[in-house]
Amino acid sequence: MKRVADLLKQGLKAHDQGDLDTAAQAYRAALELDPDSASAHNNLGFLLSQRQQWQPALLHLRSAIALDPHSSMAHCNLGQVLIALQQVQDGMHHIEQAVAEDPHNPIAWDALARFKVLLGDFTNGEYAAQRAIGLQPQSSPLHVRLGIAQAAQKRYQEALRSYQTALSLDDRNAEAWAQYGITCFLSNNFGDARQALHNALHLNPADANALRHLALTELSLGHQEQAMAYLKQIVDQVPGDDDARIELAVLHLSRHETEQAQQLLDQVQDAHRDSSRYRFYLALSKQQGRSFDESQAILATLAQGADAYARKARQMLQQVH
Structure with missing residues (x-):
């Protein structure tokens, strides 16, 4: 089945480059040759989830697990799709199964950290982020994840150090700048908050969360006109952001x-x-x-x-x- 391996390799290369159409074609071609390829089902299911094609994604990811029940990535991907579909309990079960199947999978630990924090379980979210960092200490996004878990527990100075580590690894990490700025704002350090949030928006002008906190920072500094301008920018850019309209x-x-x-x-x-x-x-x-x-x-x-x-x-x- 060398041809299947070649197609999977082609699909992964295209996928990494953001060419989802070419990647999908390669994964489907692999499945035509070998309908029992768990890797092809998993990769195609993940790709479909990126396109928010939830039901086909579920079909392929469940097929991947049926063919390879111990696939950490398939459990991780399926868990994230289920959570996106509001099936949170089942989704978390699969993400926890992902780290159980492969405790050396930093992607699974990172997913667990992200959703634990979203669910308000900050302590376990922090632990999962630390496990992910232990496996990939040079990953800037993982240090951001740790900082978010720490900031959620109001341990702002620790969070700031985590964001600084993230930025030392990649000073173009827009999310690191945004979270650094937000945490500075929460610490009433409005000057550093403003600069960090400007850096974040320079890298990612569409970041509504950074814009909102920049508006709040300007308002805290007494700059009402500038705050209103930033909120109007959110209203113009994100039609569904009702909070910005009310603010x-x-x-x-x-x-x-x-x-x-x-x-x-x-x-x-x-x-x-x-x-x-x-x-x-x-x-x-x-x-x-x-x-x-x-x-x-x-x-x-x-x-x-x-x-x-x-x-x-x-x-x-x-x-x-």
Whole structure:
């Protein structure tokens, strides 16, 4: 089956170069010659997951595991697809199986670290990141992963050192600069935060998270106009970023620019009509627009809740009465 090995090699080369069409053709050709090639099923399944073609990806990855139950990478890839499909428990089981099958697989440890942190299990996320680094100490992204786990536990100085290590290995790592800047912001070091976030955006101008934290940094420094410009950039670049729209609306309200704020709130109405945050700022917008009865009605309904916005609503109602 040398031909299958050659096709897999061609597919991997194209895949590494980002030529997904050529890679897919090679993997499919390998499967035509050998339908029982676990490697071809795994590689094609991973490629399809990159294209968010979830169901075909699942089919190939499950086939890979059926053919090779001990394949660490197939378990890792399947786990990530299942999590993308909101099947988190099953997905985590497969990622944990991936590290059990091959404790020397840094990709599996990194995936475990990433999802543990996303699920709020920061201690085990940090442990998994450390295991990955132990296997690939020169990998800049792995040190970023460790820093994220440390920052999530509010150990900011340790996180900053991890990001510095990442940048010493690759000073063009945009995510390392972004996370360094975010952690500086959380540490109230606004000067270094601003510089690091600018570096991140120079390397990756589409990073909405870096833009948002740069806006927050400028706001903390009292530069409201610049903060609004960055938030508007997010709104323009990421049509689905409702948080940026609400944050920009809040700044417009603080400047009594009621019409601009209302336009932004109208854009998120369908998705956020039940959100106490949205309803509170909608009430403020109505109040500024002198629609007092509407504002009072929204606040009265909101005040029946138990969150921070409900408390703010009760305070506003008390001031009126």
